[in-house]
Structure formats: C-alpha cells, structure tokens
Amino acid sequence: MILSEEEIQRYSRHILLPEVGGPGQEKIRAAAILVVGAGGLGSPAAFYLAAAGVGRIGLVDDDVVELSNLQRQILHTTADVGRPKVESAREKLLALNPDLAIEVCGERLGAANVLDLIEAYDVVIDGSDNFPTRYLVNDACVLLGRPLVHGSIYRFEGQATTLVAGDGPCYRCLYPDPPPPGLAPGCQEAGVLGVLAGTIGVVQATEALKLILGRGRPLTGRLLVYDALDLSFRELRVRRDPGCPVCGANPVIREPGAVAASCSRAIGA
C-alpha cells in the first residue's frame, strides 16, 4: 500500500533520505518490532520507533510505574505512578503516532510464552533488566531465527550489540553463562545515570530500523561499550562460538528454559 498524503508529510524527513525514501518508509510501516521491557531502554527505543512509523510495536513488561523509574523511563509521567508500564507506554506511543498498532503484554516473560510472543515480530529489542530474561530472549530468538538487538546499562556504562542468529554470535557466544546469584547481590542499589538509558536505547532503535531497512552496517560481531563519564565509545570484537549451547554446531538448548535466577549486578562489590 502506498503512503497517504499525511504519511508523506509526517515522514518527509525520512523520505528525503535516499537510504530510506518512500519504499523504505513503507518497509518501516510494514515492520513489527518487539520491545522487551518498557523501562529505561525500552522507553526511548519504543518512543523513537513509534515516531519513525514502525507499523506494529509490541511491548512486554509486567511492572508498574514507580516514582524512582521516572528519572530515566521517559515514556512514563508522574501521573502514571502505580499504573502498569505497558498501559502507560501504549498511551504515550499512540498519542505520538495514532496510526500504529501497539500490542502490549503485561505478563512476565517466561519459558511458556516467550516463543509465541517473539514469533509474531520481525526484530526484537532487549531492554530487560535481568539476566534470566536476557538468556531466555536470546535462546528464543536463536530458535526462531529473529534478530535481537541487545542493550544493557550499569551506573555510567552501557553495552549494545546486534545478534543475528545464523549470521553472527548470539548472547551466549558473548557471555556463555549468567553470573551465579552469589556473585550478583542486590539489583537496585547500584544506580544508573538516567540519560545513559537514552543513549543505549536509541542505539538499539537505530539498529532495529537499519535491520528493517536493510541499510548500513549493523552492530553484528561488535560489542559497543559506552562510558558516559569518559564520553567514549569502544568496539570489541564478538565471535561466534562453535561450541555455543544454543547456536553452535551441536546445540543442546532446543527450547527456551529457565536460567538460574540472578540479578543485574554481576561482579560488583
């Protein structure tokens, strides 16, 4: 379907770009992207994807908005405290762009629902806040062949990489195992610079749009490490592990399962 007059106006600054143009904007409209987590990373990522005109955006998060979220989770406002994050997020995204389908799931992502959820989307953005969810989403994306755009943040540091199953490493190739619970004490007390979530979340949205457009060089095989205090971006090589239990030559993980519970702090004191 060709773009309407209103869409041509709304997306004119995209359409002017030869790398996007009308056909690219139509691809964006036809795309479906799942954002896991409507928090620090998911907020800016989903906000920009909605602005960009991604036709179908899925949001999964079982949390409610808390006052301490508002320092970085820009989809939610003071009036939303106590509301489910996905409801608050849907409202803001539709206010920005009413033409989109915003699909929300307020349940906890687990082994029972992860495949059904992810299967309905072209690209997945991981903005979750814990290791079990990250490994679960990775395994499901590998099993279903969906590209996964990873982002994670801690204090003043962020990481991002694009994991394309079959065409590069997966999250387990990068980090074979999650930290055991004993080495991951307390999730909440470490703190995070609010704006860091914006930097990394927007990198994730950029990567998702590039994958949809088929343009540019994706962040596959590269781990971007951002240090906000130093304002430096470094790139580290990530290789596919032939012995990877989920994407390697002899995979032993054939369905998404539970990973030992742990927390967002991995090796911190």
Added chain:
Amino acid sequence: MSVVAVRIPAPLRRLCGGAAVVDCHGGDIAAVIAALEERYPGLQERLCEETGALRRFVNVYVNGEDVRFLAGLATPLREGDEVSIVPAIAGG
C-alpha cells in the same frame, strides 16, 4: 616486561580506588591478573573461577579481541597493548 593499560569496568572500579584505567606490568593475561590482584586484593576472584579459569560472564579483550578466541590466560602481551575487562551487565 611489557607495560599495558588495563581498562577497569564500572562494577570493579570500587576495588581499584575508582580508577578507570590502570597501567600494569605483565607478559600475558595471567601475569596481569596476578599483578592486579597484588595491588587490588579481591580483584582476581571477581575475574576467575577457583580453578583459575576466567569466569564465563567476564570477557577480557586484548586490543579489542576476546582472549577466549586467542590463547586465553596465556595470551601474550606487548608493550602498549590495551587490555579491557568487560563483564556482562543486565540493567535496563
């Protein structure tokens, strides 16, 4: 013996007096970790299992290459190399 710059990730800086980069002597990764442990006791157990192997949620890179795909702890270091310690983080 080579002097290399070791980039310390945020979760470990508290153990290193807040330093983001530490200059270290060592001919390979194992020697650098031992030197770090001497200066900042407790660092080694954050990086290595009791067996001595690197933990599977901590990556060590030499000039941007993961030592798991080089020679692991025996990966040789040359003067001026940059060693990065990069742990998995999960915050979102």
